[in-house]
Amino acid sequence: MRALKNPLIAALVVLIVASALGLLTNSYIQLIVLFLFVNSIMGMSLNLVNGYTGQFSLGHAGFVAVGAYFTAVMTTKFPVPDGLAGLPYFILISLGSGLLAGAFGYIVGLPSLRLKGDYLAIVTLGFGEIIRVSLNNAPYLGGALGISSIPSMPEVDLGGFVVSNYITSLLFAIFWSVVCFFVIWRLLKSSHGRCFLSVREDEIAAEAMGINTTKAKIQAFVVSSFFAGIAGALYAHFTNYVSPASFTFLMSIDAVIMVVLGGMGSMSGVLTSALIITVLPEILRSLKDYTGGVDLRMIIYSLALILIMILRPKGLFGDKEINLNWRKNVGSST
């Protein structure tokens, strides 16, 4: 068990268990496992803005959409460049999705992050909707129909041993989840991250200490949108299909619930609630017959939001992490 405290070994164990679970069961479970990672990236990235920087964004789905559409367009409308086949190509495309989403985050963040609290929530909600409506009205991007037949991850032939595309997808998702986790984790330990936290705790005091609060907020927002774009790229590869209807306000709410439920400012909290958010709709799916097709999930989510705010305002985990030893390990690695 002691070895499990090493993050790398723990990640490997999780990987083996997850792939064993996925391999042994059907493709439905496999897709849920993949989506667990997409949701984790979405939750972790939003946590940087909503949890650590204390700015309330309600437009995360917009950035996921930007990333997903970039991947969709690049993989379906342009040929694969020579000598760039396989995984490097996919990583490059997803990197591009992230960068484009990050650029959008900068454009959106620059005017809107001057606002506070409620106003910021409304403006980000508005931007999310504007992105969705523009996608709906862009014929090149397929309009309301969206873009289909986006390629999945390729199979890899390792000298006779063929790695199935589920495994490569899983590896790809794990790769980006780990990158996202460590970038945000290390960022928070840096002076930039301390600026984010101070903005959350008291903006006026932070400004009095000489912190450029607008700059700190925009930095957090851009990094967050970058990873939202990555989540979008993964989404596009895993579902093979993107349409504006996938990136509604409800997706932003999903991300917000992950942050609020897990604890604003706790990575392990967000990961735990990502698990809940991914699995819960699948469990509730069977109840749809009794409710006349109405999604019970949203009723549960909304009640959860209200009750958590009243009973446990800091979320399930608050700003604590699950494994303090792990934290020490990461902390001493520099």
Added chain:
Amino acid sequence: MEELLQHLINGLSLGSIYALIALGYTMVYGILQMINFAHSEVYMMGAFFAYYTAKYLNLSSSPGFGSLAIVLVVTMVLCSLLGLAIEKFAYRPLRKAPKLNVLITAIGVSLFLQYFAQLVFGADPKVFPTLIEEQTLFTIAGAPIKSFDVTILVVSLVSMGVLHFLVYHTKLGKAMRAVSHNASVASILGINVSRVIAYTFIIGSSLAGIGAILVGIKYQKIEPMMGTMIGLKAFVAAVLGGIGSIAGAVTGGLILGISEILVVVYGSSQYRDALAFLILIFILLVKPAGMFGKNRIEKV
């Protein structure tokens, strides 16, 4: 010319509906400094209350001002109760909590009511019963004036008049203004702040109920998701006029309604919903306090 007049009247009636709903946002904001996201859902529930009232009393068989008055009163009472319940169960426990928590709760209440309504009333749109017969009452410079638009204008003018009287000429109104100015000093001077807040929710919610009936009369289609867009636009109207200001909410609503109709007529209907957001972003960047709002200096 006739067309322009027609569009202006259309815009005016749409704008007065926005104004009625914006008043609810602005009054709650003035007193609690929070955006009541659930307000748009109170409006939506109001439409369904009116629908079922008219259905069970079989009022659509005898349209006229009598039926309209009955539906108005019942809906206003039910909406006030709903607003009161939201205030008591969701917002009151968080009176001293950070703003972000209140905001998240408000979003939670809004989502809950939306999906609860889908569960109870069904997700498909319903046809609103005829409370006022559609007919042309008279013409001004060749433009026909419809009974719908006259009803909407009269009802909203009367409600705004009553509101004005309530806020500026009664003891309750004085207490409300005092609480919005400084709640702690008001409570030292013997004003029951909780009661004033409850009354604010009652007034705001009944105005939302009136707005819902007027929308039902004009557009004849109601559904559980109808609150989202109109709520956002009413909120924009409130911000445009200066949130917290009653005159501002009315002016903002009228400006938004008229400009929206003009954009639909002379531009494209696709930009209809984008317009509100553009106005919002523009106002927040240029003059965040709105037209009638005062800049508050942030003190530590």
